[in-house]
Amino acid sequence: MIQITRLLAKHILSVVKRTFPRQAAQTVLTFRSGDAGLYVKVQGTNQALQFCDPRPQDSELLYVPLSVLDDVKGSKAEPVFLNCRRAGVLGASWQEKGVFQDLEYDAPEPAADAQPFPTLPAQFIENSADLLTALRDAYETTDVESKRYALASIQLRGSDGIIAATDGRQLLKQAGFTFGFAEELLLEHTKFFASKELPYDKPVRVGKPDDKVVFQVGPWTYWLGMLVEGRFPDIDRSIPSTYSSKATLKLASADAKFLVDNLHRLPNGETHRELTVDLNGKVILRAASPSTPRPAEMFLRNSSKQGEDVRICTDRKFLARAAAMGFSDIHFPDTASPAIASDASRTFVWMLLDPKEALKSSEDCIRIESPFSTRNDAPSAVRRKESPQTTVADKLSPAKPTLGAKLPPSTTERGVRSSPEAEMHQTSSAADCAISIRSQLRSTLAAVNELIRTIKTEKRSRRTLKCAMESIKQLQDVA
Structure with a gap:
């Protein structure tokens, strides 16, 4: 007899369905228990998954259809007992809301x-828990419908610890990892790393036995196949320089x-x-709709801009994604070139929309304002008129021009500045900081003036109300 819990059944069911979506209905899991604990295994085309609970159990081997877990799953750690009743018959028993349940299934x-x-590989290389988040973010930047490039895959570069991904509209490059191999590999598409059931606070171990890459995090071990044939864009040549950005x-x-x-x-x-x-001394997001008579603005009162005033039009999901991933610096080379969000180890690039679609400010805008915050630290976590030839994927091809300006000749890949332009950039940092503080002070002053006007308006309203009440009282006395 093998014992699990209803909550564990729910977790395994969710991860397996997400990892093997095309064969979920026919999936059969192997449950093997013994002194070494419980192992649950499932295998698909060029990928495999294993869950391990190290607590010892009675020695047993069962083949369990995925539909059994669908029946016994629950939100609490209530026990479920699986056993072989007789030849070809699998039994499952548990309690649900105090009612004893006992079902039998055909044993495959x-x-x-x-x-x-x-x-398993001969050795694993351990990475921080950030690798799991990086893999999830990378696969969210892929395009499973792409035919010209292998954009459904992500690239792992063992030589410099890079994870790269693009879907032709956005590009994400992440650094700082160790894989234990030197090759550049393309990993097949998967949704495994998007599973909420994975422990995102545990270290991730990586290994490479033969034709698969193995990821081990907590009780889960995942074998993922590699794409042998496929073209992947040249990521490094496709990331624009931020030195000449018009605004940040x-x-x-x-x-x-x-x-x-x-x-x-x-x-x-x-x-x-x-x-x-719209970066015009303030940071304002603006949108309109044919079905609404007035446009609306979102005023980000704690943010600021460096450089020139600029007004651009973007796909809102890319800006929201940059904010959700924790980027604090977003560079705009001009109104048409791709936007670049960057920090110490990540670069996120996305294509902007037609600048002609950008909305100007109007007096009848509905305004939404973010609340003031005493902390300004970095975040912790229209029709698009263009032809297919203008996608990032096309520009990522080695034979195509880069997305933006080239780096200065004396700038290394690690970002070491030694050119005169870079030295000028360093000397201007104090001025940029002063400009940023000035912008914040202006925003604060504008908010204070607005508050003063509101208070004065309320005072006038109170005086008017008081006069009206006195007039009514006098009329009553006369009557």
Whole structure:
């Protein structure tokens, strides 16, 4: 007899369905228990998954259809007992809301032509828990419909610890990891890393036995196959330089959260994605809709801009994603070139929309303002008129021009500045800081003036009300 819990059944069911979506209905799991604990295994095309509970149990081997877990799953750690009742019959018993449940199922037999379950690598390389988040973010930047490039895959570069991904509209490059191999690999598409049931606070171990890459996090071990043939864009050549950016949005952490939580309050455009970012001394997001008579603005009061005034039009989901991923610096080279969000180890690039679609300010705008925050630290976590040839994927090709200006010749890949332009950039940092403080003070002064006007208006209203009450009282006395 094998014992699990209803909550564990729910977790395994969710992860397996997400990892093997095309074969979920026919999936059969192998449950093996013994002194070494409980092992639950499932294998698909070029990928495999294993869950391990190290607590010892009675020695047993069962083949369990996925539908059994669908029946016994629950939100509490109530025990479930699985056993072989008789030849070809699998039994499951548990209690649900105090009522005893006991079901029997046809026990499947292992396929005669089943491939042997993959083995573990000889050694693992341990990474921080950030790797799990990085893999999830990378796969959220892929395009499973792409035919020209292998954009459904992500690239792992063992030589410099890079994870790269793009879907032709956005590009994400993340650094700082160790994989234990030197090759550049393309990993097949998967939704495993998007599973909420994975422990995102545990270290991630990586290994590479033969033709798969193995990821081990907490009780889960995942074998993922590699794409042998496929073209992947040249990521490094495709990331524009930020040295000549026209403006930089300095997004405060409080405003980043406010943006993600409240962006849905702005009206949707014709394609439900247009958003104007207006950096004009203030940081204002603006949107309109044919179905609403007045446009709406979101005023991010804790954020600021460096550089020139600029007004751009962007897909709102990309800006919201940059905010959700914790980027505090978003660079705009001009109104048409891709936007670049960057920090010490990550670079996120996305294509802007037609600058002609950007909305100007109007007096009848509905305004939503983010609340003032005493902390301004970095965040912790219209129709698009263009042809297919203008996508990031095309520009990512080695034979195509880069997305933006080239780096100065004396700038290394690690960002070491030694050119005169870079030295000038360093000397101007104090001026940029002063400009940023000035912008924040101006924003604060504007908010204070608005508050004063509101208070004066309320005082006038109270005086008017008081005079009206006195007049009514006098009329009553006369009567």
